[in-house]
Amino acid sequence: MPIVTNARVLFNDVPKGYPEPGRTTVYDTSLEIDVEKTLPDGGFLIKTLVLAIDPYMRHRMRDRTVKSYMPAFERGQPLENFGVGVVLRSEHSSVSAGDHLYGLFPFQEYFVSKDPGPFRVLDNKEHLPWSTYVGVCGMPGQTAHHGWREYARPKKGDVVFVTAGAGTVGATVIQLAKMQGLKVIASVGSEEKVSFISSIGANVAFNYKTDSTLDILEKEGPINMHVPSSSGESLEAALETAAVDACFIECGMISGYNEEPYYVKNLDRIFKQGIQLCGFAVLRLQKWDDEFYKTIPGMVSRGEIQYSENVKRGLEHVGQAILDVQVGRNKGRTVILVQDE
Template identity: 60%
Template sequence: MAPVKNGRLLFNEVPTGYPEPGKTTVYDDSQTIDLESVPLNGGVLVKILVVSVDPYLRGKMRDSSVKSYSAAFVIGEPIFNFGVGVVLRSENPSVKAGDHLYGHYPFQHYVVLPNIDSFRVLKNEENLPWAAYVGVVGMPGQTAWVGWYEFAAPQKGDVVFVTAGSGPVGSFVIQLAKLHGHKVIASAGSEDKVEFIKKIGADVAFNYKTTSTWDVLEREGPVNIYWDNVGGETLDAALQHSAKGARFIECGMISQYNSAPYTVQNLMAIVRNELHLHGFIVGSHLPKYRDEFYREVPGKIARGEIQYIEDAKKGLEWAGHAILDVQQGRNHGKSVVIVSEE
């Protein structure tokens, strides 16, 4: 077989604000690969089917000298994130051609993986779309599951406030809270997103761009469980309208990823209301919950007990645009890039 193009999305430069397609990231299709003869050296050759676009990728677009909880992208190299691929050739006895692997992939069409210890072979007995395994049955779903069961400590009568409620994490949290019988307040950034969070069970759903979060919480609170995906002024409002002993689950702060830091005004509420603030990275707690998650969640999705929506772009060349859409909140549902059809 003649070599084929192996297109890649390269990290080109550190952005100063929003990441710009064609500038921050560049799609390059100059590399080729011979699928029949490329050496595997005991590894596997994988065709990447779908990759995930998540808010935290912006934090990896930094100078490598700046330390954080995850490694920075390398200038001139492909960006990487969770994805699903199908094995084309294998010299690893634990997998065979046709198996599907979930794990961290570079944003490119084909890759030789010398080691797959950190990858999971997906059985997919429920026959879910592979893209679901980077969303509701992937890291975002795991984030919701782990954060809720590790930190929420729900009690009868609790009021739950979820931000970025239409996103893959927030929408899952809303549905978990409703399954536990709680009143849920949820915010989103457009009217169609508000309609979605109403559909999945939010008791109070509002557009934070047109309705005051402060006023909603004043009327519908106080808040016992706050799931924070945005930080900034919304966190400030939640602090002021928190109940005694409330649990704050600090999952993300996308309002701060591309702009100047916001100075929180109501920090004294932490003392006054004896709040519990839990910042967490899902990978730190996932081993405790991984088996339960894969045992429970795919079936819930297949039975319609947990609903989700997806914002898919077809073609790796559009991944840079997907990254920008997520940072600006223009995606509706879990952002994925379909790299290849099976």
């Protein structure tokens, strides 16, 4: 293979509000690589195949002095998120050429790593598309599965309210809840998404932009569980209609990433109703990883868990894809197909 361009996407500037393609992030083609001669130097050379676009990436687009649960992106360096790649060459005893690895990848077509610790070797015996391993069989699916296994204690007759129901986390939670015979109320931001969540089992599916969340929950609740990746007014409505001893499994706050947060006014409902708040980041629940990989890919392969993907080909589309996810224009999981195997 001749010397080729090693394209990447760099974090360029902290956005004020929504990220701007070409300003917040920059597509860069200044690097080249000789894939056949580049020395792993005791490590391994990875060819990136697919990368995920996640809402939380906006939270990492901040000044590095602001501390949080995930480090800020470094200006002038590639973005980073979950990806799948194939090992082209390896000088490390625990990694072999041909292995497919899942983990946090730089947004770059090729890169060398010396540490196999952060990566998981995927066997993919179900022969699923690699894109599923950054979606329903990756971090978002893990967020739904791990949070449900760790915190949900469903009982017959329980009512679950899922926000962002068309996203991979929300859609997976809807299906896990339906498998246990629960009533599911789910909200989304378009009529097309209403159709999708209805098709995967939501008993009550509504568009929060045209229907009042509070009115729907007052009619269909009270709710025993709330599993969101949003916050603001939907959280306020959920608190207002929570049953006694309800469980709120909090795994995201996208509504506060790009604009002034909506400050919830009825937090007193937490003690009045005895609500249990369970906040988590999925990387803290890795004890459930082995169970996840033993069960979820097979369920996806058999059609027991359905998913939706929005695949864009090429790193040059990353900036726009990030913006689309933030404003809700994406339909299902947004994946960047970096290059074919």
